[in-house]
Amino acid sequence: MKSWGEGGADRLSALIILGFSLAYGYAGKFIQVGFYNGDIGPHHWIYMVASVMVLLGFGLVLRPTQHEFETEVWEDWRKRLPLVGVIIIYSVFLPYTGFLGAMIAMMIVVAKLFGANWKQAILCSVILSLLCLLLFDHLLGISLGRGLWLK
Amino acid sequence: MLPGIGPVNAIAVLFPIVYTLEVPAATVMILFAGIYYGSQYGNSISSILLNVPGTSAAAVTTIDGYAMAKQGLGGKALAMSAIASFIGGTISIFFLALFAPKLAELAINFGPAEYTVLMVFAFIALSSFSQGSLLKAIISAFLGLAIAAIGIDSTTGVSRLTFGMMELYDGIDFIVVVIGFFAVSEILIMLGQKESDQSKMQPLTSLWITFKEMTGSLATSLRSCVSGFLIGVLPGAGGTIASFIAYATEKKLLRPNQFGSGDIRGVAAPESANNSASVGSFIPLLILGVPGSETTAVMLGGLISFGIKPGPLLLETSPDVFWGLAASMFIGNLFLIILNLPLVGLFAKILQTPRWILMPLITMLCVVGAYTINGSEFDVLLILIFGLIGYFLRRADFPLAPLILGVVLGDLIETNFRRAMIYSGGDVIIFFESNICLTLWILAAVSLLAPTLINSIQKKIHS
Amino acid sequence: MRKPMQSILGILTGTAIAATTMLGVAMAKPGNTECIAPAGAGGGWDFTCRVPAAQVMGDMGLINGTMAVTNMSGAGGGKAYAHVVTKRGDDENLIVAASMATAARLGQNVYSGFKASDVRWVGALGADYGAIAVHKDSQFKTLGDLITAMKDNPRRTAIVGGSSAGGWDHLKVLILADKAGISDLKAINYISFDNGGTAMLEILSKRADAFTGDISELVEYEKKGNIRILAILAPDRIPAVPSAKTAKEQGYDVIGANWRGFYVPKNISNARYNEWVDIVTKVANSSQWADLSAKNGLAPFKSFGKDFENFVGGQIGKVAQISTDLGFMK
Known part of the structure; x- marks a missing residue:
């Protein structure tokens, strides 16, 4: 996994792009096309975008740049995955816990990820979240998600 | 100064308040112009300091602006952004006053075929946005087009690629794309061990622009102002295309340059073009009653509520409104520079906040910004997905600015292409018929060949 | 380890930044009433939002504060319809400009499967009759000229309009x-x-041959002398453009009334729905609106609440039938 070889990194991304564009073009087949005027309908655009992307993908396979991936470090993902996790958890739990609970929990994790100690993380999360809530919900009347008990 | 808070929202929110206060129309217009410029500048701040463009037009500013901020030159970039905006905004007001009726003709003569060619021209400008490979820049732009096609088709009203998901019927909001690809991917990168050491901001060095930098950027600002203004006059094209084209032109014209790695002229060009484009967009609004941008659409509403109906009769029935608006834009511009220049140092200090406060704060604002667009948790998930895709695209060395261009142009290029093809009955000759089309093709060809031409000329001079 | 004082200072800086930046974010949505115009500014729906809704409701004090107008163009109103149904279903402060075009699209079932019953219909307060116009220098002098061209050379006779294909x-x-x-x-x-x-x-630039739209979209251009109105699709001539002949006068008995009105999200409370009906009724009966609507080429047309819901249902049925008859819809 250390070396991708000459242009290997670009070939890999090109393959992913190829796969994506084929799927994209294929999805265009399922558009329920109604009446359209002229020769180009709503699905043709999708085909056009997809086919150009396929060509571009092939182009990148044939003429990759010398760019090398810096190999992904697992250590880094041990920090990134929790961020991914808390955002997912946030969007799932927001309807139940409401903004304050979900946001404070998320911010504590993010603050910890960026090297805060517990005291700092909690203090920072609580203050910023409260401030945000105060501003949106109370001053401007924009709901940030109230949760189950405040409906 | 955050993702999603463009001038449109600022004016839309403040308008009702001003209306109830019953201030005279002229004052309101001046206030609006002030807000308009102010929030536009606010977007430049987040582009430069945080690599998060708040509007599509500011996406270009991130390239050199953020690069400068990383080198500790954030203050300079901010100051240049304010100065270039001022130059672009002010000079274009004179254009507006002098040429408005003539330029309205240009807006009329710009049909679907011309728009399509203009978009192609904008795409050719992409060649300036690739650090390494042009192919990657184009792929990035097409990913943007692919994202833009999701949702209801403007021409026929059928839903495309929504996979039965209600949330996608509306299409994906531009702000979600920007927050995801720029801000969230940035946070992910920051979380890496290596990156967090590498991308540590250099301490702020000088805040002030030297005389040499000023004179060096002056020509850039002026050129960008002219091209930006002309593009702004076309309804629908607006600041995004203007800033992309201005940046691309300058990058090709100026030799030598460090565009892409923190050239101060790379900040001046898009900022000047963007501001003069927004002035230009008042021409179709005032003369034709057709708003050229979202902001002018909101302004149109304002004018109508004051009993002024922009349209073909405006210059005859109420010329005072026209001149009042021009004057108020000038004052708004002046205010902007007077208020902001002294504050540049303060803004730049934002970066010195400890990371464990700044990063959670940015995360919070991303999540809240995405949520409040539609009040939907789905958008929060989307910024995460786009953030992850953006992260890998950046690791694989794909530039992201073209992607933004693709998202913005997607609908425009598609509908205009389709309209042109209906006009011509499927014959592509329509894209080569009018003088405007031909001019644009020539410009496109020149812009493709310019770097080689300039190089060979320089060689000749030297030898 | 930082000293506690430093952490507190840090947090204070953070909150200060948060406060200033969020003032920005906060502007995303107003807390008070909003009217969505499902098209760009300058068209008929935009007018419905800006004049009878934002302006007259505000002037008459029927709503708190003022009304924000949002332009949401796309898919002949389909984009806004989907937005309201999927995302704003219980927004009590939202009204949306609608017209015959909305009903037409619903009748053809082209709002991605959304039905008329997915929203609640408040009322109509005026009608804008259809019109066909050409450039002042156009070779078409009468409606008959245009129709002959459409017969003989349909592909070369480009007709432009503000609705999507199949729209009103x-x-x-x-x-x-x-x-x-x-x-x-x-x-x-x-x-x-x-x-x-x-x-x-497209007409002003002579790229297109004819324009199909509503009278209110034409009045200003007609006064300025840029265009010629070939026919209006009204029962009688309209005071705003007295010289324009009706289609009926020229032997084509076609009437196209584009009513202007509003719908609201489905899941709002009954009390609020009735409130909106009441507000729209008051606007429709006001002298201010009578004056403004006449100036903009609108003819009187009133229908509210339950009556209006039935009326819209009937129109949708009619369009569905026309579209099928014309072989336009399966």
């Missing part, structure tokens, strides 16, 4: 063509634009 502006031309005995209706070259305003630019 398109339908008007089709109904007219059908009346005139043109059999291949699909050959008629209609090109859709975001709104009447941008479609009009």
Whole structure:
């Protein structure tokens, strides 16, 4: 996994792009096309975008740049995955816990990820979240998600 | 100064308040112009300091602006952004006053075929946005087009690629794309061990622009102002295309340059073009009653509520409104520079906040910004997905600015292409018929060949 | 380890930044009333939001504060419809401009499967009759000239309008063509634009041959002398443009009334729905609106609440039938 070889990194991304564009073009087949005027309908655009992307993908396979991936470090993902996790958890739990609970929990994790100690993380999360809530919900009347008990 | 808070929202929110206060129309217009410029500048701040463009037009500013901020030159970039905006905004007001009726003709003569060619021209400008490979820049732009096609088709009203998901019927909001690809991917990168050491901001060095930098950027600002203004006059094209084209032109014209790695002229060009484009967009609004941008659409509403109906009769029935608006834009511009220049140092200090406060704060604002667009948790998930895709695209060395261009142009290029093809009955000759089309093709060809031409000329001079 | 004082200072800086930056974010949505115009500014829906809603409701004090107007163009109103149904279903402060075009699209079932019953219909307060216009230098002097061209050379006779393909502006031309005995209706070259305003630019530039839209979109241009109105699709002539002949006068008995009104999200409370009905009724009966609507080429047309819901249902049925008859919809 250390070396991708000459242009290997670009070939890999090109393959992913190829796969994506084929799927994209294929999805265009399922558009329920109604009446359209002229020769180009709503699905043709999708085909056009997809086919150009396929060509571009092939182009990148044939003429990759010398760019090398810096190999992904697992250590880094041990920090990134929790961020991914808390955002997912946030969007799932927001309807139940409401903004304050979900946001404070998320911010504590993010603050910890960026090297805060517990005291700092909690203090920072609580203050910023409260401030945000105060501003949106109370001053401007924009709901940030109230949760189950405040409906 | 955050993702999603463009001038449109600022004016839309403040308008009702001003209306109830019953201030005279002229004052309101001046206030609006002030807000308009102010929030536009606010977007430049987040582009430069945080690599998060708040509007599509500011996406270009991130390239050199953020690069400068990383080198500790954030203050300079901010100051240049304010100065270039001022130059672009002010000079274009004179254009507006002098040429408005003539330029309205240009807006009329710009049909679907011309728009399509203009978009192609904008795409050719992409060649300036690739650090390494042009192919990657184009792929990035097409990913943007692919994202833009999701949702209801403007021409026929059928839903495309929504996979039965209600949330996608509306299409994906531009702000979600920007927050995801720029801000969230940035946070992910920051979380890496290596990156967090590498991308540590250099301490702020000088805040002030030297005389040499000023004179060096002056020509850039002026050129960008002219091209930006002309593009702004076309309804629908607006600041995004203007800033992309201005940046691309300058990058090709100026030799030598460090565009892409923190050239101060790379900040001046898009900022000047963007501001003069927004002035230009008042021409179709005032003369034709057709708003050229979202902001002018909101302004149109304002004018109508004051009993002024922009349209073909405006210059005859109420010329005072026209001149009042021009004057108020000038004052708004002046205010902007007077208020902001002294504050540049303060803004730049934002970066010195400890990371464990700044990063959670940015995360919070991303999540809240995405949520409040539609009040939907789905958008929060989307910024995460786009953030992850953006992260890998950046690791694989794909530039992201073209992607933004693709998202913005997607609908425009598609509908205009389709309209042109209906006009011509499927014959592509329509894209080569009018003088405007031909001019644009020539410009496109020149812009493709310019770097080689300039190089060979320089060689000749030297030898 | 930082000293506690430093951490507190840090947090204070953070909150200060948060406060200033969030003032920005906060502007995303106003807390008070909003009217969505499902097209760009300058067209008919935009007018419905800005004048009878934002202006008159505000002036008469029928709403708290003032009303924000949001332009949400796309898919002939389909984009806004989907937005309201999927995302704003219980927004009590939202009204949306609607018109015959909305009903037409619903009748053809082209709002991605959304039905008229997915929203609640508040009322209509005026009607804008259809009109066909050409550039002042156009070779077409009468409606008959245009129809002959559409018969003989449909592909080369480009007709522009502000609705998407199959929308109301398109339908008007089709109904007219059908009346005139043109059999291949699909050959008629209609090109859709975001709104009447941008479609009009196509006429001013002479790129397109004819414009189909509503009278209110034409009044200013007619006064300025840029265009010629070939026909209005009204029962009688309209005071705003007294010289324009009706289609009926020229032998084509077609009437296209584009009513202007509002719908609201489905899941709002009954009390609030009735409140909106009451507000719209008051606006429709006000002298201010009578004056403003006449100036903009609108004819009186009133229908509210339950009556209006039934009326819209009937219109949708009619369009569905016309579209099927014309071979436009399966």
